[in-house]
Amino acid sequence: MGLEMRKSCEACEINISIETNAYICTHECTFCETCTENMNYICPNCGGELVRRPKPSGTCPITSK
Ligand SMILES: [Zn+2]
Ligand SMILES: [Zn+2]
Secondary structure (H helix, E strand, O other): OOOOOOOEOOOOOOEOOOOOOEEEOOOOOEEEHHHHHHOOOEOOOOOOEOEEOOOOOOOOOOOOO
């Protein structure tokens, strides 16, 4: 298991780079910031809350083994 980093918005299919702000729900539906605001931060697929996707960083010394 792992967080799949989708590279496009599921609503408008705009390209979402790693540097772009993107929003995901708990089921990892991925949307761009504009669509997320238009949808009032609610995932249209599952009705879940959309939260900002964390940007990938370096290896965490605590969680990595
Ligand atoms: Zn979009
Ligand atoms: Zn969803």
